[in-house]
Amino acid sequence: MQGAQRNSLRLLQWMMVASLALPIALFVIASTISYTSTRDIADREIERTLDVAHEHALKVFETIDRSLAELNEVVRGIPDDVVRSREPTLHRRLKRLTDSLPQLKSAWIFDAEGRSLVNSLASPPPELIFADRDYFYAHVDQNIGTYIGTPLTPRAPYQGARFFGVSRRRDSDDGRFVGVIQASVLPEYFESFYARIGSDPGSFFAMGRTDGVVLAHFPQLDRDVRLDPSGPVGQKIAASPDHGLITIAWPSDGIERRIGYRRVAEYPIYVSAGLETSAIRARWYATMGQHLVFGVPATALLFLLLALAFRRTQHLQAEAARRREAEEALKHSQRLEALGQLTGGVAHDFNNLLTVIRASVDLLSRPQLPEERRQRYITAIADAVARAAKLTSQLLAFARRQTLKPEVFDIGTRMQSLHDMLATLLGPAIEITMRLPAEPCLVNADAGQFETALINMATNARDAMQGRGKIAFTVQAATTVPDTLAHHAGSRGFVSIAVSDTGVGIPAGQIGHIFEPFFTTKQVGHGTGLGLSQVFGFARQSGGEVTVESEVAQGSTFSLYLPRMPPEVLPQRQAPNTAPAMTGSGISVLVIEDNIELANFAADGLTELGYSITLVDNATDALAELVIDAGRFDVVFSDVVMPGMTGLDLAQAIRDRSIGVPVVLTTGYSEALSQDGIAGFDLVQKPYSIEELSRVLHRTARLRRVRDGAAE
Known part of the structure; x- marks a missing residue:
């Protein structure tokens, strides 16, 4: 900067x-x-x-x-x-x-x-x-x-x-x-x-x-x-x-x-x-x-x-x-404002999940518990953890603190899945209407940024209506596009996502400024002016555009245009991942984790599956181990967020030194990854299960052995 x-x-x-x-x-x-x-x-x-x-x-x-x-x-x-x-x-x-x-x-x-x-x-x-x-x-x-x-x-x-x-x-x-x-x-x-x-x-x-x-x-x-x-x-x-x-x-x-x-x-x-x-x-x-x-x-x-x-x-x-120390907070203050509106609903959901986990743990500690009830409590804990991980992932995506990757998804399906979150965000006094197409409308964009843009437009509409009115979300194949997209339109055209409100409208003299960063008509402390600029940036970076039509006292309509993708590029929906854990068969893993409890959990679980584990609590010592004798290890498994050298720095150092040991990274949150990506390394998202971790490590080690065998 x-x-x-x-x-x-x-x-x-x-x-x-x-x-x-x-x-x-x-x-x-x-x-x-x-x-x-x-x-x-x-x-x-x-x-x-x-x-x-x-x-x-x-x-x-x-x-x-x-x-x-x-x-x-x-x-x-x-x-x-x-x-x-x-x-x-x-x-x-x-x-x-x-x-x-x-x-x-x-x-x-x-x-x-x-x-x-x-x-x-x-x-x-x-x-x-x-x-x-x-x-x-x-x-x-x-x-x-x-x-x-x-x-x-x-x-x-x-x-x-x-x-x-x-x-x-x-x-x-x-x-x-x-x-x-x-x-x-x-x-x-x-x-x-x-x-x-x-x-x-x-x-x-x-x-x-x-x-x-x-x-x-x-x-x-x-x-x-x-x-x-x-x-x-x-x-x-x-x-x-x-x-x-x-x-x-x-x-x-x-x-x-x-x-x-x-x-x-x-x-x-x-x-x-x-x-x-x-x-x-x-x-x-x-x-x-x-x-x-x-x-x-x-x-x-x-x-x-x-x-x-x-x-x-x-x-x-x-x-x-x-103000450099507060710059990052300024960039995301609009999202934090929306999160503030979601705090009650999120806290309620987390407390429900924690209640399920706490009650299941209490019940599991009772003596002479029947096997059927024990399995039911274990399943309840696993389901609660999965729901908590999903909720955390949505919050990180909303705050743009997770790794951002374009993916092909159906706008209609994604809008339907966001209905409950939007209802919580907008409040009970706002009536939500969604008009979704019967046929898939596929786009190739970052889903997290799309959700953020949608929430920003919805929040802007809520404020324009002072918390009471009607908001209509309309998804359709665009029949006309703005002039800026006329030379970009391909054979599939564009998908239009319109957000219409019954608010106060926007004066003609302000329409040319609403997408500028930090421009806001709200009172001091009630908005930063970053929300609509994020929508504008997301639209342009995705090869699309955002427009607005408004009349004072008649409401506004924001239209987000994204390039449409053909149906055949939609990935096939995979069945729930219920595959069993993979045994280690003597695979040697160098585990780097600064949280000792999580490190012991991973080490104990992998050891029971037959993996040979060497546990290190920082990346500097791990790099020293690899420099001394990299041949002892089949794969490196490292947390990303650690004091000093991060897991991503370690992976880059291993690659730069031509140490032929593959690296698997894990994180639940990383600003570095959200900005730079995973740089071609495998990633296991926290929270993970031992079964999921064992499959990734086994696959990575096996691919290395196949590659080394072909080289020989």
Whole structure:
């Protein structure tokens, strides 16, 4: 018991540890999975946003490129002086172009010296030379197609936002350089677009040239940025020049970001889109925070409940330790309560038996008693002893203090035999009705436990009727069974034993608790609540079930269901045992009995039958005799209940030491046997007769000789 209590406390401790460790482990696993999932989702968002930024940049540059090509066609082959003469018309055309394209700040046509022939800003244009601008001198020596310049500040008298140039070379018909057509593109146009599509916290966009010059940046910067091609960003782009996804600290501000990049078709331009890794982690934190909002209180509540359960269990076990000496009395107090009701009837029966024995002994002591009367008195004593032994056996079975063994018996017959005992138990003010089946209803169960369960149900019914009313016992083959037995029903089904009363009934709120141990509605000192729990345990252990139907003020019906057995398994009724005693024929018996009077009785009786008897009063000395010379004895006959080593301990020791002498045990009461059984040893129940004892010893010795002969 103490070991079980320690195990329960240890289990609660492990459950408390698990209530923290398991959620933490699950949280760590879930966090890892969630972080991976959050990062994958972020990567997909970056890819989608990058697709939008790439398509936008491609369309912008294609539109500008196409517009420049159209302007180039307009002025192709026209001398510069003709272009100047058409300046007002060309100015209006350039202005319409820049007005229609919000990404353009201005459009220009330059001659070979870098002077502005026409632009969309002023008409006529000021006499300024722009040959030092990269969008101009990049085309002087060779035709490089469309050129995209670096961010520039407008040159006075022109004002406004910074820009970068997109330009194309003007060639003469013979291929000579005659000037440049240029469009000034606003970086803020891209940055404004990026601000619209990058509304998520931590969003990032950049557009730059392949040499590292950044043309547009979001969030906006107050300075120009040029990335080192040999730096971390340049190296990672060089490893996958067309497109990729990288995590890097951005050089302009040092913030770590998850960035996707892609080259814009044939243009020497990259567009990038990304998210700050802190923003990705913030998303993850938000997701995990939602789990923690529910998980932490739930875990804390579970831990608190387990802690309270642990503390409560400690308290209950401490209380149980203080009451350990009375525990067995508590377990059987309900049966003792019923025995208290039976005390008057049992005392009456025993006094009648003792009166018969005492009178017969007195009459036998008279001189010159006729033989016929002497035999009659002897027979009366023997009958009284047999009736007393039967009554004792019933009481031990009721108290569950004898060896419990399942057996096949007829419920109807057993109920009929219990009628008188139930009448005594319930009292004269209760009318008993028994409805028993005409055909046998066999079960395989412990008969003693069955009787105890029946008495418990009857006692419960008596108390519900306050000692006055009607109780009906009904035995029948069950036509329906509880749901818990639906998958157990075999070909024979179940036997139903119903106990119905006319008592006060059970409130609906208490029906779910009546089979719980120690639950009772009786006053303190009038019941322990163990009776119906014994019925429940017996039913479940026997493969059956117990149910209750009740209505307040209308009474209750308890139904006990037990598996039904086929008729052919019923043992054949044996004739009364009147076989004569078996002579010993020199059989040597080691008798162990601590009661000297009973020991002498057994020894004298067996000696007269020819047995050779060695008498010992304790098991320790008997084991010493066997160790010295076990061959002297054919059989060991030992009482079970003895101080120190019990008879069952002795039998186990003989078996463990491989001493080849069979053991026969005897007892009238043994809690050890009621709990553990006889462990395969022969048992003679007290009180026994010399004839019965001689037959068991003779049979056991003979079986040993047959076994030893076969071994030889």
